[in-house]
Amino acid sequence: MKRVVILGSTGSIGRQALDVIRKLPGKFKVVGLAAGKNWHLLARQVREFRPDAAVLEREQELYNLRRELASDRPPDLAWGRSGLENLARLPQADIVLVAVAGALGIYPTIAAINAGKDVALANKETLVAAGHLVMELVARNKTALLPVDSEHSAIWQCLNGQERRAVEKVILTASGGPFRNFSKEEMENVTVDMALAHPNWQMGNKITIDSATLMNKGLEIIEAKWLFGVSYAQIEVVIHPQSIIHSAVEFLDGSIIAQMGLPDMRLPIQYALTYPERMPGCCSRLKLTCLQGLTFDAPDTDRFPSLKLAFEAGKTGGTMPAVLNAANEVAVDSFLKRRISFRAIPYIVGKVMEKHLTVKQPGLEEIMEADCWARKTGVALIKTLVTI
């Protein structure tokens, strides 16, 4: 029985992780749950899974949770970053699923690694902004960093039992999003609703927009670089609109190993939690003969400049990937608030990157400063756009 902590249990990944756990009775014990503000759902999860500890982002929601659970035997309750970090270090935990969104996910990830926990990582910012620091800690603490993203899980599955030095390249597939076939002109008039209608995956708003700009794939490139120890020249992005091949690895003999399945996040979540075992799960099954045909295209970085920006930020390294991510976050937020156009998102990211003076080999503090600077710079830039 694996003892699991889930950070971000009320979000999309967290809820699906609990679904996986629910459907594998006797395999897992949930020992800790952390959420943001959704104390209602967290209360229900606490009643169902009976963790030893639960954490919320702020004191006011924790107060509500405490009152809600008063009649039960409540778990240890805490709030804020220190609560989150303590939960990540919970002595009785074997594995910590980090599914909190945003740059703050870096802190509990580092806490869990330093406490020798295996980490199932669903937080993108951790490796994008601080890959060099995190991978060093993973090596030093001899823990496992298990990818949860479907693409990275696919690559990880394809690398199973293969020599790392035999890897020629990793092939990250991308659905291409809803604007895959849009012309440059059509992309001028993209609305928020159009961008939120992802063809294959049900996800949160931010990541759905990132899918539409291909920034999502850009961030995954940087994550893949750290997770699999490859160079950027060894990473290829291929547009695969059906999202059936979740990613692949090409070996130096020319053999390509690919991982396939229906687009269902519970599969990579389950694999990260049950690794190194596989278990009969709750995922819907792919039947090859039901497919309409699988196609592959090269990405167009002219229409999707975010992908190029991500490669550039990754190759520059230092604080630049953190800046890419932070600038993108504020730009997407403004787009979702209908303050800027879809095409302005990569424009803002590129402009913020241009202004940034990269710090080489930054520590965590410098990364967080760069993140903060990029947000401010991005917001200022957006204001100039909006007032024009």
Place this chain on the structure above:
Amino acid sequence: MKRVVILGSTGSIGRQALDVIRKLPGKFKVVGLAAGKNWHLLARQVREFRPDAAVLEREQELYNLRRELASDRPPDLAWGRSGLENLARLPQADIVLVAVAGALGIYPTIAAINAGKDVALANKETLVAAGHLVMELVARNKTALLPVDSEHSAIWQCLNGQERRAVEKVILTASGGPFRNFSKEEMENVTVDMALAHPNWQMGNKITIDSATLMNKGLEIIEAKWLFGVSYAQIEVVIHPQSIIHSAVEFLDGSIIAQMGLPDMRLPIQYALTYPERMPGCCSRLKLTCLQGLTFDAPDTDRFPSLKLAFEAGKTGGTMPAVLNAANEVAVDSFLKRRISFRAIPYIVGKVMEKHLTVKQPGLEEIMEADCWARKTGVALIKTLVTI
């Protein structure tokens, strides 16, 4: 440096194996070569690769070879089944590639396994007819049986580093051959030339016809059962006309791992020879973005009854798979000689199977008797068809 014996060096697989070895200088030493009647080519191969021993099928061609090589320092020369078996046991050999065609390939395969050699197996009859015996010997001698067939190599690559008990099923892909979209009526009028025009693979005549009837896939089902220790219920055949996904494995969590590449036999040959390593090879590379689209269909056992016959023979077990194979061989031979129709091939195989009294748990001698009986019965049946 691996020391290699190649049985069947002048055939399609043998020549491609030597091409692989030629392009990986310093990695292999060819210590033995065996061919059928093509002493001309064998002489050239001996001059190039300088093996310690060479074997031909018959004394008369060996005489020619001996004379041809007289001016050189010739290798040890021998002929016939005993020559082949001795070569398979060659003390200095590490690995024996069995690429001789026909049921006789069983003998040197067994000789090599009993001598503790790793065997790269390209001879279909060995596992089809004698799978239960061969797998027992492999286990007893703790040798490795390495598949060379592109489909089995694909499955084997997909199983790398995975727990065997996590396998839900193996998915064997089939191009479907040139008559994939033919109606039953159109298949009545199939000619030898039409059947020999395989859309994707360049192979020998017998195997090309087997591809067109899907008997090739039928034989592979039986081989897969033995190679991967799965039940027939765990084997699925999927028609994939582009021959890019060479086969796949579905795991019990629903994840499918597939192996992809251009149709080039040198890739699986090389992987069997270099295993467990991968090496930069001579194979042309697949570029996903150059593909026109990958499609998948369920096989139609009504138009392709050979596939159903093979499943039946496999499930019946005992001497029945040997009978299936032998009856198919004489039927295909008669078709190639334009004596029977394309549709008569599975008809004959089915009729011979109907007449057969299966011997359960047969020894090698009983298998060979069943093979012999099936050939005679098949030939007699063909005569009645031809005279009608």
